[in-house]
Amino acid sequence: MLEIKNLVVEIEGKRILDGLNLSVNNGEVAAIMGPNGSGKSTLSYIVAGKEDYDILDGEVLLDGENILEMDPAERAVKGVFLAFQYPLEIPGVATMTFLKAALNAQRKARGETELTTPDFIKRVNAAADKLEIPREMLRRALNVGFSGGEKKRMEILQMALFQPRFCILDETDSGLDIDALRVVADGVNALRSPDRTFLVITHYQRLLEHIVPDTVHVMANGKVVKSGGKELAVELEANGYADYKAQEAA
Amino acid sequence: MPAVQDTIDRVKAIDVDQYKYGFETILEMEKAPKGLNEDVIRFISAKKDEPEWMLEWRLEAYRRWLTMQEPSWARVSYPKIDFNDLYYYAAPKMNEAPKSLDEVDPEILKAYEKLGIPLREQEILAGVEPKNRVAVDAVFDSVSVATTFKKELAEAGVIFCSISEAIREHPELVKKYLASVVPVSDNFYATLNSAVFTDGSFVYIPPGVRCPMELSTYFRINEKNTGQFERTLIIADKGSYVSYLEGCTAPQRDENQLHAAVVELVALDDAEIKYSTVQNWYPGDSEGKGGIYNFVTKRGDCRGKNSIITWTQVETGSAITWKYPSCILRGDGSRGEFYSIAVSNGRQQIDSGTKMIHLGKNTTSRIISKGISAGQSENTYRGLVSAHRKASGARNFTNCDSLLIGDRCGAHTVPYIESKNASAVFEHEATTSKISEDQLFYCMQRGLDEEEAVALIVNGFVKDVLQKLPMEFAVEAQKLISISLEGSVG
Ligand SMILES: Nc1ncnc2c1ncn2[C@@H]1O[C@H](COP(=O)(O)OP(=O)(O)OP(=O)(O)O)[C@@H](O)[C@H]1O
Ligand SMILES: [Mg+2]
Secondary structure (H helix, E strand, C coil): CCCEEEEEEECCEEEEEEEEEECCCCCEEEEEEEECCCCCCHHHHHHHCCCEEEEHHHEEEEEEEEEECHHHHHHHCCCCCCCCCCCCCCCCCHHHHHHHHHHHHHHHHHCCCCCCCHHHHCCCCCCCCHHHHHHHHHEEEECCCCHHHHHHHHHHHHHHHHHCEEEEECCCCCCHHHHHHHHHHHHHHHCCCCCCCCEEEECCCCHHHHHCCCCCEECCCCCEEEEEEHHHHHHHHCCCHHHHHHHHHC | CCHHHHHHHHHHHCCCCCCCHHHHHCCCCCEEECCCHHCCCCCHHHHCCCHHHHHHHHHHHHHHCCCCCCCCCCCCCCCCCCCHHCCCCCEEECCCCCCHHHHCCCCHHHHHHHHHCCCCHHHHHCCCHHHCCEEEEEECCCCEEECHHHHHHHHCEEEEHHHHHHHHHHHHHHHHHCCCCCCCCCCCCHHHHHHHHCCCEEECCCCCCCCCEEEEEEECCCCCCCCCCCCEEEEEEECCCEEEEEEEECCCCCCCCEEEEEEEEEEECCEEEEEEECCCCCCCCCCCCCEEEEEEEEEEEEECCCCCEEEEEEECCCEEECCCCCCCCCCCCEEEEEEEEEEECCCEEEEEHHHEEECCCCEEEEEEEEEEEECCCEEEEEEEEEECCCCCCCCEEEEEEEEEEECEEEEEEEEEECCCCCCCCCEEEEEEEEEHHHHHHHHCCCCCCCCHHHHHHHHHHHHHHHHHCCHHHHHHHHHHHHHHCCCCCC
């Protein structure tokens, strides 16, 4: 389970997370919604271990263990996975090469045997086929010249391949066409399991019709300001964030 | 080189400093007296059993050298070299030249083994596919110790031996081609080399012959305070083909060691020469102490029509590198290529690049240079592309990319273009980029540690050039690049 306690984060003196509390149980899919700039991506970066933030207070616990001192690779080995809102390009590095290096680095760090090339190719091809990613794309440099939707799909391919325990999806739905949205949602649903935790950041109820969340949390001004069930997302879709912004300002 | 990974791992396990090849072999050495004068040159020439004409040639070069000035235009700085404080000849003591590998000092063989060189023919025969076989001419300090595969090459008519042997056995070829590409008075270091060169390789491929295996020289500087002045001469006669690999290492020392080689390539009509170098000489410690000074003159002459010369280099070592493998595109329709990866870290200084001199009609050239700077190093690409009046239809494409790791290093690009023919088309592209924090974070989020992430991004950056290297060399080069960038982040 993932627990975030009283997280206070600043960047260059500007407060971005301001005493955020959130817990997500094993097997649970939690949706995070909230206006632009409310700190959703920042939260995902903090959990994944990006530097350059001043963490003034709080804890991030995975199954009770505080991970804030670990570097991003160590957290990845513990099972943290972030599907980026804006995936990075790695010129000259074939997607296949990148995926194999990453998967084997994780396996090695966990004391598991590294996969041989044929084993690896079998796995990656199977995952690509499910997500309707053409195999030819795996030979291209990672994310270089990929369309917005292709990049998002590639993030989900990586998630499927690594089978992480703590998955954060940051606006994976933005940029996806209707068919891709279904394919990606199916990919995520296939990974749902009693010992896996999901944080799904999105602006749209549409995604949550495909990936039905157990809980929905509203973020505003660096805090979770309201939590509820899946009906909360429907309500937000109808009324927007006006109430929460006003509440904060008052 | 199949033993390389193992070697790297083993040496890595022993050594605490950055340099992984820093071991010294204890051998009894035979040296010329310290310093440089005509007697030392006579000593070298006598040791090599050289004919009189060769000695005269050397002495003339020496007298010329005395009148020359050390060049200072490169973007490198180093304390003044005292040329009289060096040994110009050092050879493992042997009563007579070895007839076979069994007569070679086992300590030397051990040193090569540590470097992962498949010197013993049996090993190569046992381990490697016939088409990937490599014949090795190993230069240990100043003497070529053993040459493998001689017989099979001889059957194909290929001559592959040390330059000393060639001077004795094939004087007509040596006289015809030596200094025909790099004239004796070409530059300060080339002239010095002409006076004191001690060994190096000689290759002659007869007309129409495709050399049946890759030829390789492994240079290693072992003795303290010796300058290493090898001289290599490769001639590809009409319609022939040869691929030549050169690898270099040197043990770790406190004093700087000087290396000033001359390499000359001659390609006649329709011939092709591929010359690949992986250079990982000791770069000095983190303060820049020790390390090799590498002042090298490499030049290829596309003398015949439609001939091709390709230089591929991976430069990761040396404290100072001053090196411009060049092509003279004399034959009509000839082609020159230069592919380079230059990695600098710590306090290394690299000033390297190429010259493409278009003399003939419809000559083409291509330059792909990838510079990677880390630590407090300085990495300069210096290139000249020129077209002579008669070089109608000359074409060049140049692409220079620099990658910076950290913010205390420097990358510089100094392209010179001279065209005296209006129909020449020269294109130049250059980029400078930094490994971004975001890229690193992304890779680490996927489980790669920082060094693995840097290595992966760097390998992506140099991929176009790595692909130009023969397979075994490419694998070795990739590992060397990662090793030489260790400790460059964080
Ligand atoms: N490096 C930075 N320097 C200054 N401000 C920053 C920096 N990174 C983020 N911020 C600010 O922090 C706030 C939260 O940003 P964040 O990206 O977490 O928002 P978000 O909730 O993900 O928004 P969106 O819905 O648009 O993706 C924004 O106001 C943003 O401008
Ligand atoms: Mg965001």
